[in-house]
Amino acid sequence: MVGGGQGAYIGNIHRIAARQDGAWQLVAGAFDVDAARGHAFAAREGLDPARSYDNYKAMIEGELSREDRIDAVAICTPNFTHFPISKAFLEAGFDVICEKPLTATLEDAIALEKLVRDGDRFMGVTYTYSGYPMVHEARHMVATGQLGEIRTVQVEYPLEWMATAIETEGNAQAVWRTDPKKNGRGGSIGDIGTHAYHLAGFVSGLKLECLTADLATFVQGRALDDNAHVMLRYQGGARGLLWSSQVALGSSNGVRLRVFGEKASLSWFQEQPNELVHARLGGRTETIKRGADDLSDAAKARTRTPPGHPEGYLEAFANLYAGFAEAIHAKRERREPTDIGRDIPTAYDGLKGVAFVDAVVDSASAPNPFWMTPVAV
Numbered sequence: 001m002v003g004g005g006q007g008a009y010i011g012n013i014h015r016i017a018a019r020q021d022g023a024w025q026l027v028a029g030a031f032d033v034d035a036a037r038g039h040a041f042a043a044r045e046g047l048d049p050a051r052s053y054d055n056y057k058a059m060i061e062g063e064l065s066r067e068d069r070i071d072a073v074a075i076c077t078p079n080f081t082h083f084p085i086s087k088a089f090l091e092a093g094f095d096v097i098c099e100k101p102l103t104a105t106l107e108d109a110i111a112l113e114k115l116v117r118d119g120d121r122f123m124g125v126t127y128t129y130s131g132y133p134m135v136h137e138a139r140h141m142v143a144t145g146q147l148g149e150i151r152t153v154q155v156e157y158p159l160e161w162m163a164t165a166i167e168t169e170g171n172a173q174a175v176w177r178t179d180p181k182k183n184g185r186g187g188s189i190g191d192i193g194t195h196a197y198h199l200a201g202f203v204s205g206l207k208l209e210c211l212t213a214d215l216a217t218f219v220q221g222r223a224l225d226d227n228a229h230v231m232l233r234y235q236g237g238a239r240g241l242l243w244s245s246q247v248a249l250g251s252s253n254g255v256r257l258r259v260f261g262e263k264a265s266l267s268w269f270q271e272q273p274n275e276l277v278h279a280r281l282g283g284r285t286e287t288i289k290r291g292a293d294d295l296s297d298a299a300k301a302r303t304r305t306p307p308g309h310p311e312g313y314l315e316a317f318a319n320l321y322a323g324f325a326e327a328i329h330a331k332r333e334r335r336e337p338t339d340i341g342r343d344i345p346t347a348y349d350g351l352k353g354v355a356f357v358d359a360v361v362d363s364a365s366a367p368n369p370f371w372m373t374p375v376a377v
């Protein structure tokens with residue numbers, strides 16, 4: 001692992017998720033931008049001190065010199081470091097699991113995706129919400145025509161934790177997220193809008209054609225947007241609306257997706273992730289529960305417990321890790337992956353996310369992003 005040391009957020013989620021199915025072991029790392037703090041963390045994790053490195057370059061060198069070198073690296077650092085760290089590991093011949101957004105600039109994302117496409121390494125990107133079984137069930141229902149032609153997609157990712165200027169109070173996570181050089185051009189849209197965008201496309205199967213965006217910065221002095229509304233036009237004519245916000249009081253982690261087709265609609269909310277609401281033309285609405293016998297193979301492969309025993313965020317993240325392990329094994333063994341290793345987020349999805357952020361910021365900063373018609377009264 002690179003990053004994810006003491007006091008970091010997502011690194012610990014990766015460690016819990018990776019260990020859950022026994023497919024991964026944490027054996028080496030450069031856990032912190034501060035080497036001494038990283039070594040102290042590695043010691044607490046019980047790692048061999050010889051495999052706790054000062055930085056990612058030393059880690060590559062050290063691991064290349066070992067017979068029992070790492071299989072893959074998880075990159076859990078701030079956005080602007082994803083490109084140089086991923087590139088270095090890929091070029092050294094390692095498979096990579098990287099956090100989203102893939103990079104801080106579109107140029108870097110294009111270069112990284114090309115490196116993966118032209119090479120023979122695996123690169124997974126941790127779009128968390130595509131790890132949930134009921135999200136896979138929704139994707140399966142759309143793909144098998146159960147909603148008919150898709151008309152509209154509504155997706156939102158509201159959070160409340162940045163509703164005040166916590167970056168000025170030293171909040172470690174907020175400090176780099178509000179710095180355009182470290183976070184990238186998009187604030188909320190890059191940090192969480194990319195999750196929403198991936199989720200909407202993953203379930204609906206739709207490909208974005210164009211968009212128009214309205215970005216706002218509500219917290220005074222903040223350099224990036226903390227609220228975004230984006231109108232989406234998909235290829236084939238379907239429409240979408242995406243909302244991301246870091247200042248939405250009362251929203252802990254309110255990821256919500258609704259997909260409306262000509263025959264039915266689906267609704268999924270990450271704070272109730274074990275349920276999918278399916279409403280059909282004619283008025284019948286049913287709640288589909290995770291673990292039910294008649295779900296798709298994609299959902300079953302990502303389910304651990306019977307219905308009624310809640311599964312959530314950690315299991316969804318573990319499904320990504322199980323999927324990455326299976327994809328890597330399948331690649332090495334030159335076979336097709338089993339269900340858990342299919343439809344997992346890769347470098348190409350990462351590139352699409354960064355391209356989305358770029359288009360949103362371009363749209364919002366255009367002289368006339370959309371024609372605003374004044375109302376008379």
Ligand code: NAD
Nearest residue numbers: 003004005008009010031032033076077078079099100128
């Ligand atoms: P954080 O600030 O909590 O942690 C960053 C860690 O990286 C720290 O330990 C820091 O010391 C370390 N670090 C920084 N530069 C480094 C370097 N060059 N070498 C080694 N270590 C370095 O950040 P976070 O909130 O955990 O976010 C990290 C990444 O994870 C971001 O890209 C973020 O967008 C992403 N993230 C994803 C999800 C998700 O749901 N998939 C959720 C939260 C964050």
